[in-house]
Amino acid sequence: MTGTHVSYRERGEPPFEGEVDYVVVGSGAGGAAAATTLARAGAKVAIVEAGAWREPEHYPNxxxxxxxxxxxxxxxQVAMGRALWPVVQARTMGGTTVINSAICVRTPADVFDRWEKEFGIGRAGGKGRLADRVWKHQDDLERELSVEEVPVDALGRSNVLAMKGASAIGYDSHYMKRYVKGCVGSGQCLQGCKKLKKQSTNLAWVPEVLERGGLVLSSAPVAKILFDGRRAVGVEGRFDHPRTHRAGSVFRVRAKKAVLVAASVTHSAVLLQNSGVKSKSLGRSFRAHPGTGVFGCYDDPVDQNTGATQGWASTAFRNEPGLKLETLHIPLELVASRFAGGGVELMERLAKYRHIAMWCHSVRAESVGTVRAGFFGKPMVRYGLDETDMLKFREGMYLLAKTHVAAGAKSVLPGISGLPFEMKADEIEKIRTGPTDPRAYIAILSHLFGGTVMGASPDTSVTDGSGRVHGYEGLVVADASVIPSVLGVNPQHTIMALARCFAEDLLAS
Ligand SMILES: Cc1cc2nc3c(=O)[nH]c(=O)nc-3n(C[C@H](O)[C@H](O)[C@H](O)COP(=O)(O)OP(=O)(O)OC[C@H]3O[C@@H](n4cnc5c(N)ncnc54)[C@H](O)[C@@H]3O)c2cc1C
Ligand code: SF4
Known part of the structure; x- marks a missing residue:
């Protein structure tokens, strides 16, 4: 490698100083996609990542x-609202691509129609329709990241059962396509793929930036973007110990051409805010696909942790009621956290572990929240689902239960407060009249959008259709926070393709 990787430096050591053409803050889906595009064009690029550099053999079990x-x-982190639902994201070299399931879905055409109509985002950088540009990049990304359908040998029984249930009911579903080369079905995607099959950005792209002469800082959370007037000229912060999180020495990286912020939905808006960027819309339009799971109990062992972590999906309900269904295999300790009770009762429930399959939904929710700097400048999300979204949420749980029953489950465990812990097949209709109070459900937010949304008007958006922050020079946001609506499908493919478009626009400008 001809580039340089700089990791944690102790407090008291001289500040680390660097200078490059472009500084990219964050190495996840958006950051790494933009960084490779810039580096391939011959630019000197620095990736500055808050999280530690971890080799796959050191991923946790x-x-x-x-x-x-x-x-x-x-x-x-939790979203503050009527219910406190966890907001899950990674902080490691490779960002959330290290802990996600690598599901790859192209951006649906209706998303671009909406962006054009509601936000004036249709053409950017004078290079043609955004939709065509994104889809072209998605073609390339699918080749580059070896997108494949889950191999038959790696499916595992849970994914096969889900397909059986959907077919029995008669709705469309499919085995997933993911950025994975030769999945062996170890069911460990959420802990990082030790088998080196998942094409997370720490493996697929960060080394390439180094090979092209780039600079990579790990354990280096950017505290501030540096400005000369309204022009972004670099970033600075203090190294953060990978284990103890003790603050280390100062780092400062200057950007001759531009700073690209790709620190995730919860961090990008807050970093801009902490750096003094002024915009009426900063931190607004936070959106998500909230989701939860329903367990099915089967007579024969399912052994959900054998097989691809997520291998089956259906988009049949994307428009009505507005959600996506998927399988999701979670480890025993997370199953325990979902089961009510304690002591002998909990142990008896957990004894069923080998016989349960968890399937989940993610809701195309229209509710809107905010992400702003809270205590000590850390991100604080305020978000809750309105009644319309809660009805979709509840209906999705019913659809999951129905699919389990159609696949042969003897009972389902919906995890809804106020309803029985275990429901027989003939009881699942009760879910449809279950509570619409979000506090009755355990959900998570893992697909996040907004905070620095794109739009034609600086009055209602933070960035333009090329991710450039309105009113500033050399400052671009290139991650999920520019996305002004929910997608109704998994977001990584859209984020990476958009980041590539933004990097191209920068190179052309
Ligand atoms: C458990 C889980 C499973 C998922 N599965 C899928 C899936 O299968 N398919 C899919 O399409 N989507 C999936 N997603 C969503 C997808 O992973 C994210 O939408 C996507 O990674 C977001 O990309 P990003 O670039 O905006 O942020 P990230 O990928 O989160 O990257 C942001 C990076 O910025 C770094 N950072 C933050 N603050 C700073 C700072 N101040 N200075 C320096 N660096 C900073 C972070 O450490 C992080 O590395 C999943 C999400 C989760 C949580
Ligand atoms: S299921 Fe296992 S082998 Fe397949 S991508 Fe996930 S972690 Fe890697």
Whole structure:
């Protein structure tokens, strides 16, 4: 490698100073996609990443280890609303691509129609329709990241059962396509793929930036973007110890051409805010696909942790009621956290572990929240689902239960407060009249959008259709926070393709 990787430096050591053409803050889906595009064009690029650089052999085995080593704030951040639902993202080299399931879905055409109509985003950088540009990049990304359908040998029984249930009911579903090359079905995607099959950006792209002469800082959370007037000219912060999180020495990286912020939905808007960027819309339009799971109990062992972590999906309900269905295999400790009770009762429930399959939904919710700097400048999300979204949410749980029953489950465990812990097949209709109070459900937010949304008007948006922050020079946002609506499908493919478009526009400008 001809580039340089700089990791944690102790407090008291001289400040680290660097200078490049472009500084990219964050190495996840958006940041790494933009960085490779710039580096391939011959630019000198620095990736500055808050999280530590971890080799796959050092990925943790347990959910606890994943929270400790790979997740932002131990996965303990919650959206403040009527219910406190966890907001899950990674903080590690490679960002959330390290802990996600690598599901790859192209951006639906109706998303671009909406962006054009509501936000004036249709053409950017004078290079043609945004939709065509994004889809072209998605073609390239699918080749580059070896997108494949889950191999038959790696499906595992849970994914096969879901397909059986959907077929029995008669709705469309499919085995997933993911950025994975030769999945062996170890069911460990959420802890990082030790088998080196998942094409997370720390493996697929960060080394390429180094090979092209780039600079990579790990354990280096940017505290501030540096400005000369209204022009972004670099970033600075203090190194953060990968284990103890003790603050280390100062780093400062100057950007001759531009700073690209790709620190995730919860961090990008807050970083701009902490750096003094002024925009009426900053931190607004936070959106998500909230989701939860329903367990099915089967006579024969399912052994959900054998097989691809997520291998089956249906988009049949994307428009009505507005959600996506998927399988999701979670480890025993997370199952325990979903089951009510304690002591002998909990142990008896957990004894069913080998016989249960968890399937989940993600809701195309229209509710809107905010993400702003809270205590000590850390992100604070305010968000809750309105009644319309809660009806979709509840209906999705019914659809999951129905699919389990159609696949042969003897009972389902919906996890809804106020309803029985276990429901027989003939009881699942009760879910449809269950509560619409979000506090009755345990959900998570893992697909996040907004905070620095794109739009033609600086009055209602933070960035333009090329991710450039209105009213500033050399400052671009290139991650999920520019996305002004929910997608109704998994977002990584859209984020990476948009980031590539923005990097191209920068090179052309
Ligand atoms: C458990 C889980 C499973 C998922 N599965 C899928 C899936 O299968 N398919 C899919 O399409 N989507 C999936 N998603 C969503 C997808 O992973 C995210 O939407 C996507 O990674 C977001 O990209 P991003 O670039 O905006 O942020 P991220 O990928 O989160 O990257 C942001 C990076 O910025 C770094 N950072 C933050 N603050 C700073 C700072 N101040 N200075 C320097 N660096 C900073 C972070 O450490 C992080 O590395 C999943 C999400 C989760 C949580
Ligand atoms: S299921 Fe296992 S082998 Fe397949 S991508 Fe996930 S972690 Fe890697």
């Amino acid at each position: 347990s959910a606890y280890g994943s929270m400790r080593d790979l997740m932002d704030d131990w996965g303990a």
